[in-house]
Amino acid sequence: MLDIRLLGDSVLRQRAEEVEEIDDDLRQLAEEMFETMYTEEGIGLAAPQVGVPKRLFVMDIREDEAEPQAVVNPVVVEQSGSERGEEGCLSLPGLIGAVERPAKIVIEGLDLDGKPLRIEASDLLARCIQHEIDHLDGILFIDHLSPIKRKMLLSKWKKRLKEESRR
Ligand code: NI
Numbered sequence: 001m002l003d004i005r006l007l008g009d010s011v012l013r014q015r016a017e018e019v020e021e022i023d024d025d026l027r028q029l030a031e032e033m034f035e036t037m038y039t040e041e042g043i044g045l046a047a048p049q050v051g052v053p054k055r056l057f058v059m060d061i062r063e064d065e066a067e068p069q070a071v072v073n074p075v076v077v078e079q080s081g082s083e084r085g086e087e088g089c090l091s092l093p094g095l096i097g098a099v100e101r102p103a104k105i106v107i108e109g110l111d112l113d114g115k116p117l118r119i120e121a122s123d124l125l126a127r128c129i130q131h132e133i134d135h136l137d138g139i140l141f142i143d144h145l146s147p148i149k150r151k152m153l154l155s156k157w158k159k160r161l162k163e164e165s166r167r
Contacts, residue, residue: 002036002050007092007140007157009051016046016053016136019072022114026056030070030112033058042090044128046135049091057132059125066125071117074109074133085127087141094160095153099144101130 005011019026029052037045037058044059060068081103088096104122107129111117121129131141142150 001039002032004036004040004045004090005049005051009091011048011051011053012091012135012140013138014048014053015138016048016055019054019056019110022072022110022112026054026072027112030056030058034060034068034070037090040090043124044132045090046132048135048138055136057135059128059132061124061128063124069117069119070112071107071119071129071132072110072112072114074107074129074136076105076130076133077108078104078106080104083123083127085124087127087131089131089141091135092140092142092153092157095142095157097141097145097149097153099127099131099141101127101144105129107133 029047033045033047033050036050043061044057046057047054055073056070057074058070079102082100083103084098084100086096087099103126105126106118106120109117142153
């Protein structure tokens with residue numbers, strides 16, 4: 001199990017680096033990220049969330065039409081529409097907010113064999129992918145919220161941290 005980095009950790013706020021070489025170390029990392037994601041009951045996990053500032057994420061939205069997938073060096077090549085939907089994040093446990101994002105996207109990247117990958121996504125899959133790519137750019141879902149909503153969530157977060165430190 002990998003440790004999940006929480007809000008406040010600087011690794012979550014930096015731009016992750018392109019993966020130069022897809023090797024066994026990277027595949028091992030992806031495997032451990034999948035395990036961590038399943039244990040924590042998330043649908044996506046980006047490498048910076050486990051302290052590795054590299055452009056890699058894993059996802060499994062648990063729907064028949066979408067297979068579990070690891071994506072290296074993802075780039076959004078097309079996007080259209082707009083949709084609001086609730087998001088949470090393993091790095092901000094307990095917080096949920098409605099985020100507006102393009103409804104449909106196409107991304108390109110590489111799989112863990114270094115083969116080119118192209119994914120057309122809509123609905124939850126599109127949302128999950130955009131949320132994970134944001135992590136690679138140091139962006140968290142709360143950054144997309146209105147200042148008031150963000151403030152509300154952050155005060156909830158601080159309260160929660162205080163309660164935990166008292167335990
Ligand atoms: Ni997240």
